[in-house]
Amino acid sequence: MIALFDLDGTLTDPKAGITRSVQYALERLGRPVPDADELTWMIGPPLVAGFTELLGGADEVPDAVRFYRERYGDVGLYENEVYAGIPALLQDLREKDVRLFVATSKLRVFARRILDHFDLSRFFSEIYGSEPDNRNADKRELIRYILDEERFDPARAVMIGDRKHDVIGARANGVAAIGITWGYGSRQELSEAGAACLVDDPRALEGPLLTLTASTPPRAAEA
Template sequence: MNRDVLFFDLDGTLIDSAVGITRCVAHALECMQHPVPPQEELRRWIGPALRTSFAPLFHDAERVEQAVLHYRERFESHGWREHEIYPDIGEVVQELHAAGHLLAVVTAKNEPHARRIVEHLPFGHCFTDVIGATPDGSRSHKPELIAEALQRLSLQPGRCWMIGDRHMDIEGARHHGMRNIGVLWGFGGAEELRRAGAQYLANTPRELPGLLGQSGALVPAAH
């Protein structure tokens, strides 16, 4: 197997964070005196940048920032611990690390929060770096996050794979002409990932090493 660089998304790829994220969104909406939608709708908040999801509800930059602060208050006290590790993903990450791959987490989650979570994962030591959104939102979308990871780690896109569960992960990878794998145990689903142009789909973490062993042609960069 070639020793590639593997960028892993966090929510929906390494951890099932639905409980923590949805409870924090509900808390923020309650603090803003905004109706809390049903659980299934709250799950759609998993993946996009917070400001992207709050903006259509409040239509005012100051109120959006207030909502983000309410979310973060609860996340820092409770939400960061409210997740489960997906079965087998830890073992697969450790196997890929032992095989010589360079691993990093690239997530739209606030970087300090993401670092805190990864540091507490039993396999967190396998990741060279954690690249996340800036607290002010100036870097929050996947193309920007991947660009930051490439620059920070001095990498060329051709060496790298993006592995994630949402269309943003695939679109970010394609923007940079990177190989990519959409994972089906998270929050996106096969239809969403195919529409985004996923190069490969993995049903379980155990399928990742085999897919990474394929030489697949690079995906054309978006223009």
């Protein structure tokens, strides 16, 4: 049995670090700076896609990403909090011989530093994320890459995440997806994307996860 976990909004609450780093990037660009609550939609989507939408075009995106990472890499990644119940959940799954992986659109190097900082890396067989050149930022590409690297059966795997990108990426690769509602995606967003089920608390995740990894997920969505 295989479980792929998103990071932001699933294992940890990154609101402060991400929104403050977005604000920093906008300030450096001389752009208006919204309140943090107006920027939570940036949590989850690939960073380049988020800034492209936020800035209304691509011209300033490379600078925005550079400024964002300038602050996030030093300070922002630690402005973060592990959701209650996550360490116990991961421990229980490991004891039941579930192989755990992280699948995040965040830079892989940042994901490793966050998980090391919060003593969560020990639960995971491997941590996968995007690269500085934007490879694997799209969850469809990332999960395909993980399947190629690890060579496990998609029918024995499930993706757990809080945004539609997690669900879409999983289904595109024949992997079932559980939508979790303690993060930043709405129930409607997750359901419309095709989540097999929704879970409202980490303590309630183990049952559906074990059930889905023992069954066959939907076929991969057509391109």
